[in-house]
Amino acid sequence: MGHGPGPERLRQRHEDLPEMKRRVAFASFVDENYLPGFLTLLRSLALSNPGVCEDFLVLHDELRPASVARIRALHPRVSFRRVNAAHYDTYAKGDQDNYLVRKAYFILDVFRIRDYDTVITLDTDMVVLGPIDELLTLRRGLGAVPQFFYGDTTRLLNSGLLVIQQEFLTDEFCARIDETGRSGAYELDKHDQGILNAVLDGDFLDLDAKYNFVKRRLSGDLPVPEDTAVLHFTGRHKPWQGGETGYAQAQERWAEYELTDAELHAAYLESEGELHRDLLIHYGTAHVRRTRDAGTARKVALAQIGRGDYQAAVDVLEQADLPVDEAWVHEVYGHALMSVSRYDEARAQLLLATAAPNRAATAFARLAQIAWVHGEDATARTYALEGLTVDPTHRASRLWHQRTTGVPQQQTGSxxxxxxxxxxxxxxxxxxxxxxxxxxxxxxxxxxxxxxxxxxxxxxxxxxxxxxxxxxxxxxxxxxxxxxxxxxxxxxxxxxxxxxxxxxxxxxxxxxxxxxxxxxxxxxxxxxxxxxxxxxxxxxxxxxxxxxxxxxxxxxxxxxxxxxxxxxxxxxxxPCPTTVTRQLVPGWQDPAAREDTILLNAAYDRAGLRFGHDYGFFLDQMAAAVRELGRLAEVKCVAHSLDDEKLAFDLRREHGISLPVIPMYDFDNPQILDLYARTKLVIGMRGHAGMIPFGCGTPVLSLISHPKMAYFLRDIERPEWGVSVHDRDLAARLVEKAGALLADHAASVADVHGRQQELWKITEANAAELRVLFGG
Missing domain, CATH: 3.40.50 (Rossmann fold)
Known part of the structure; x- marks a missing residue:
């Protein structure tokens, strides 16, 4: 076998990278006539699903600047995309006097979207009344609620809500839509819906009627069923125009969301359950600006800290009235201030927070951190001990106490x-x-x-x-x-x-x-x-x-x-020097024999950024993969940090699968290298759960939840050694790739050695340059 690519060939196109995450968006076509309905739709989506905030694509043929501003005020991740209206003028159409005869087709532009994996369309005469999380987890096909007919079993969809996967967001599917539209071979008075039904011919994924519950089901002023997730005001008479006789209870449900911005902000901030970070910041910042409320400012600041925008956290707290005796807000303010290096002000806020027993341990730990940052180990240790005195189980205080106790002095050479x-x-x-x-x-x-x-x-x-x-x-x-x-x-x-x-x-x-x-x-x-x-x-x-x-x-x-x-x-x-470990460690010996094991690693820091809505899917796929991988070798969970053990806990709790857990966080460096050198295959999510075993000469597969994993595989010209955690066939692909690497293990090890050799040549050349630079 060859030794792999030269340095200049260690660049490949971005297209070789597996998807980093599954991108999901909502989409609606909006014009000035339907703007009131769309604004109510946005409010209802936020209040009914406070933990959901995906990109929202607003398709339009023209909106006034004031309308754009009103939409932006309601959603932090809105994007405006103008449709090619003239494109749909070539379609055969029915009643020319119908207002919708032209604009109803514009939503079909959604199939021209190429930068999302899943797009959920919502008509602007809908209101969201309940959870729609299930729609966000769908991975295949085109989902829709069948049309509602009394006594008719015809299989046709209602296009008011569609869950569209990437296999339909293609030029080929758009060509089928265009062909049908131009030919007129569809139910003309059904517009876009007629075209989709003609193209799909019943081949769609059935969604429960609760996700597109049409108003006609409530004729006679029936109450809206409690489990209705999305209520659809079909027909000519729209709620913002006064509604229609015989649907008063449905109209009342829509009116619940006809709120001012201030009312929306207040209602959202009082929502039960976890609030989405982006919506909390978007609505909460405006609420603090208007009310100077300290409790809201604290929540918003924590959300800003959570996404790494520490100055914004400081800014929102500086706008609020902070009572001296509210410890939590002072602790958060101290956290934000220390994160932008305003250390003296941070100390003052954190000392205020130590007065309350429920916040004192965290405040003392942060004071210990500030002292340690400034090289004051004795002071840091004192603060950490204060935190442990308040709460003997407080992990951060314990870690700071350990870090500052028995600190070894550096050996001082010349x-x-x-x-x-x-x-x-x-x-x-x-x-x-x-x-x-x-x-x-x-x-x-x-x-x-x-x-x-x-x-x-x-x-x-x-x-x-x-x-x-x-x-x-x-x-x-x-x-x-x-x-x-x-x-x-x-x-x-x-x-x-x-x-x-x-x-x-x-x-x-x-x-x-x-x-x-x-x-x-x-x-x-x-x-x-x-x-x-x-x-x-x-x-x-x-x-x-x-x-x-x-x-x-x-x-x-x-x-x-x-x-x-x-x-x-x-x-x-x-290259990271861990990738050439075999070349670096003095007296390195490749193992004479390897254990019949596969080591599996998953990472849980910043889990929302890694998994999005797909953690349940990921866990199901890993359970299926582990069962099959167990036929190839013994599978063990290797934990680079304490949090990594969650994979083993969740597999046992959710799927009854028990894996041995190796606490690598307790290992010293020789033990880490020895373990990775002696196994047959490592499947890892952390960057160094790939690079370290690779450096030891061990074949690797990467569970890609961060771009750096794919970058490394691209550099060694082995992108096929990675699988995205969002891959729809994650389990099958992992098992297939693992089987291929293990089938001729000697060849796989030789391939790793060859790839490594090219990285070593670069490292050797750079090290020689540095020896000259540093004079020895």
Whole structure:
């Protein structure tokens, strides 16, 4: 077998990447006449499904600016798309005096959408009365409620609500629609519905009538059934026009959602159950601006913190009236302030929060964190102990107490013989991959000596102050590397807006050579940075660096897009050193024999960003996969962090499947490498549940819930080693791919070795350059 691609061929098109997440959108055609109905539809959707907020595509032929503003005020993720109205003028039509004879066809433009996997259409004469979560989980076909006929069993759909999957969002299906429309071979007075029924000929997925409950079912002023999820006001007489005699109870249900914006905001904030972060921020921010309510400001700030927008959290709290004796709001305010590096103000807020027993432990833990960030270990330990005194089970207080107890002093070699190393140094019981990274970087850059004699450790999360600058400038150089440091929400700070807490002024005053080595851009799709602060810090770092290497070409593309053109060439490829472990570890020996095991890893940090609406689907698919994989080898769950054990818990609870759990978070580095080298296959969701075993020479499959997984596979020209967690055939594809890798295991191992060799050539060349840079 060959040894894989050369460096210039380690770039592939984005089309090779598996889908990162399943994109779902709602869609409606809206014009000025139906605008009142659409506004009520949006209000009802938010109040009836407070945990749901997908993109909403507004198809239109023209809307006034004021109408656009009213729509935007009701939905934070609305997108306007103008239809090609002239396209539908070529269709054969029925009654030319019918107002709908032209515009009813415009909703068919939804089939021309290509940037979503699932689109749910809603007519603007609908009101949402109950949960529609089930519609969001549908994965196949075109779903609709059959038309309602008294005594007729004809199989026709009602097009008022459609759940459309990607196999229908195609040019081929659009051509079938056009052909039918132009030929007139459909029920002309049914417009778009007639065309779809002619094209589908009954081939659609039946949805329960509750999802498109037509008004005609209530003739005689019958009450709306309690389980109705979507009520559809079919016919000429619309609720916003006064309604129709004989449907008073239905009209009353619609009128429940004819609210002012202020009434909507207040009603949404009082909704039961979990509120969607985007809607909470959208409505809650306006409510705080109007009322200065502290409780709402706290909820909105927590939502902003949850999505990594810490300055916005500070901003909304600064607009509210904060009572001195409301501890929770002060704790959240302190959290937001420390996340933008306003540490003195944060301390004051957190000290106020310690007065309430139910918030004191968390407040003390945050005070410990601030002290630790400033290098004040004794103070941090005191605060952590205070937190444990209030609540002996408080995990964050316990972790800060452990971090600041018995801290080993760095071995001090001669500064002139040392390199300074900025990294995220993981605690005991921390993420296994992050434990291994700093040592791997040191092996790649400086050879076998990875201890304090040759290296001066600089924890990325501690404030880089004057004393730290002096220590770094006394060394031979500075290496920055050891993880996906370009991420906004791991130990956030306002100095750089990425993991290294370094003010610009101090970065400028570093006067030794700087090398950024195998750093990753680890933001999830849709995750936000403080864009300008991050861009400014990033640009300064690139300008300052003599070597700037990122660990995959996906990160390179992301970072270059944030830089001026003249800096693009400075951004280079340096694979994560864990991917070449066999070449780095002194005296490495490939295992003489491997255990007959498959190690399975899943990640649960930022679960909403990883799984969206699909966690139940993912778990079902993993249960099916584990049952089949068990025929190939023994399947074990390997937990890089404590949260990763959730996969084993959920499989046992939901599917009766028991897997052995390996607590890798308790392992030291040699134990991590030994385990991954001795197994036959690793199926992992974490980046380093793929890269570390690959570096040990073990075949891997990636469960892709983050772009970085696909970036790595693209770089080694093995995109087929990845399967999206949203893949509709996830279980079958995993089992098929695992079977192929295990069928000729020796060939699979040889393939890994060949791919690794190309990454090693790049790493060797870069390491040689760094030895020259650092003078030894």
């Amino acid at each position: 500064p002139g013989d040392q390199l300074a190393h900025v990294a995220f140094y993981m605690d005991r019981q921390g993420n296994a991959g992050d434990k291994l990274l700093p040592e791997s970087v040191r092996l790649a850059v400086g050879g076998a000596e990875t201890g304090g004699r040759r290296w001066h450790s600089v924890h990325a999360h501690r404030l880089f102050d004057e004393a730290a600058l002096e220590r770094v400038n006394a060394r031979r150089g500075l290496v920055i590397g050891g993880g996906g440091l370009f991420i906004p929400d791991t130990m956030p700070n306002g100095n750089s807006a990425w993991q290294w807490n370094v003010p610009d002024d101090l970065m400028r005053r570093i006067d030794v050579p700087v090398a950024v080595f195998a750093v990753g851009f680890n933001a999830f799709d849709g995750q936000s940075y403080r864009a300008e602060r991050f861009r400014s810090s990033l640009r300064l770092l690139v300008e300052k660096s003599a070597f700037f290497g990122l660990r995959n070409h996906g990160s390179i593309e992301k970072v270059r897009a944030m830089l001026p053109a003249h800096l693009h060439d400075k951004v280079r490829f340096q």
